Amino acid sequence: MSKLMRPEYRRMYEVMRLRLGKNLSKCVFIILIFNLLQSFLFGLTLSPIVVSFKTEVNPVNFVFSALSTSFVFFFSFQFLYGIISYFTKLMLARRDVMGVFTSGLNDRTKRAHFVSMIFSLIMVVSALLAAAFVVLNKERILAVGMEFVESDTEEALTLINSASIFLVFCAIFFICGILLSVPFLFSWNILIDDKKISAVGALLKSFSLMVRNYFHYIGFVIYACFKNVMFVLIFFGINLNLSGKDSVAANLCAMLLGFLAFIQQYTIIAKVYTSIPIYYYSLLSVNGMISSEKNENESSSE
Structure with missing residues (x-):
């Protein structure tokens, strides 16, 4: 297996x-x-997990949440195919660029359905790992x-217990979901480019390309989003200092900083996509895997 050249950040x-x-405004x-x-959908399907920790762990709640959440993930990844x-x-x-958002649901070859099912399975496994x-x-x-x-009140204790469980669950789920799904992210673009490749072939090709550039890709995402993440942290820190001040100016400033942080957060998501x-x-280009005709067309579009 030859080593691939890596594109420049x-x-x-x-x-x-x-x-x-x-196109930032449209993307956001x-x-x-x-x-x-x-x-909204995940709030409905994951709520039984959070509720179960208020009293005792109920396996039925976990099974119900896993099944219902898997369906939500499946349809979400169908739309994600259109967004990508x-x-x-x-x-x-x-x-x-119009009319592509439902392309996953309208895929007659069922390739997008199969890939969405694999990503949904990865998310369910991540949820089960987080729950465990x-x-x-x-x-x-x-x-x-x-x-x-x-406060020692029952309401305060219940709130902090539920919040602690939910935050830890979300953190573990988020980390596992990213680490397990990254090797297959190129599947979407492979399906878009190659109308003849099978869903399994797209997944295997994505794995082959990404496994050798796993940390390099993650590094690029960090490189691209680092400045925006710093802005979000700065805005959040300033808002914490303003939260203790009861004045009109402080409230207006907090609202403005909150809006700016919101824009930065969604800019980060847009950059990730x-x-x-x-x-x-870029990976295909630097390794000569794109046909010369396609390279010329994309270069002229720039």
């Missing part, structure tokens, strides 16, 4: 900055609608949460 970031800068709006829908298609067309400066971690470490988690309780097609095509 700076060059990829310049393409991202150019393409995303012209699309991601916002997608995230609101996801948050949209961002890919933006990154390649193509004009035919919480069950095995419940007493420790609750003990740490108790250190932040300022765009990093997939940018890295994929």
Whole structure:
């Protein structure tokens, strides 16, 4: 297995900055609608897990949440295929960007359905791993949460216990989901480019490309989002200092900083989405895996 040449961060970031800068407002709006829908559905399916920790662990709640959440993940990844298609067309400066959001649901070849099912399975496994971690470490988690309780009332204890469990669950789930899904992220673009490849072939090709560039890709995402993350932390820190001040000026400033942090957060998400097609095509380009005809067409579009 020959070693692949790696694309340069700076060059990829310049393409991202150019393409995303012209379409940032549209990208943020699309991601916002997608995230609101996801948050609502996941709130319904994951709530039994949180409720179970208020009294005792109920295996039935875990099974129900796992099954219902898997369906939500499946349909979410169907739309994610359309969103990745949209961002890919933006990154390649193509004009035919409308009508791609439901391309995953309308895929007659069922390839997008199969890939979505694999990603959904990865997410369910991540959720089960997070739930197992919480069950095995419940007493420790609750003990740490108790250190932040300022009141001994039953309501305060219940709130901090539920919040502690939920935060730990989300953190473990988020980390496991990312680490397990990264090797297969290129599957979407492989399906978009190659209409003849099978879903399994796309997954295997993505794994082959990403496994040799796993940390390099993650490094590019960090490189592209680092400045925005710093802004979010700065805005959050200033807001913490302003929270103790009861004045109109402080409240207005806090609202403004909150809005700016919101923009930065969704800019980070937009960059994460765009990093997939940018890295994929850059990797293929530097290793001569894109046909000369396609290279000329994409270069002329820039």
